[in-house]
Amino acid sequence: MLSTFFSRSAVEVAGELIGASLLVAGVGGIIVETEAYQPDDPASHAFRGPTPRNQAMFGPPGHAYVYRSYGIHWCLNFVCLPGSAMLIRALEPRHGLDTMRARRGVEPVRLLCSGPGRLTQALGIDLSFNALPLDRAPFDLTVPGEKAKTVSGPRIGITRAMELPWRFGLAGSAFASKRF
Secondary structure, X not given: OHHHHHOXXXXXXXXXXXXXXXXXXXXXXXXXXXXXXXXXXXXXXXXXXXXXXXXHHHOOOXXXXXXXEOOOEEEEEEEXXXXXXXXXXXXXEXXXXXXXXXXXXXXXXXHOOEOHHHHHHHHOOOHHHOOOEXXXXXXXXXXXXXXXXXXXEOOOOOOOOOOOOOEEEEOOXXXXXXXX
């Protein structure tokens, strides 16, 4: 059951979700990059407590938290313990490539889901997905049976607590948003 899997530290879950299969309405691939955010983390949206924007982060584990970044891109997060979540930064596209290409307006597979904004555009994710459970349609999330070989390093694209090594990736993947 996914709610049990997500009822843990976002840091632990973020590392273990590398290699998982994520499809949204049949479109998606393999999770190759994540970032964790904890409740006491100054870079987390939950740091100052619940607001209408971050309410999903304080809801049940195993649900989506979707927000707009810089007023431009949607970002997809998976809620873990209350006030914590992990950002899905990149996928290796495997299913629905033509749909992703049409949504993104680009041809190279490498550019379809390598970054949180690209990923949500390719998967067709917007605010209507916020707070939806990950264990039913439109989501199809399959946790890997065995742990993938991962790497970790500092998070990117933030200005606080950047040094925390809470960014995780699939070792050797060409689909991460930035090299480790």
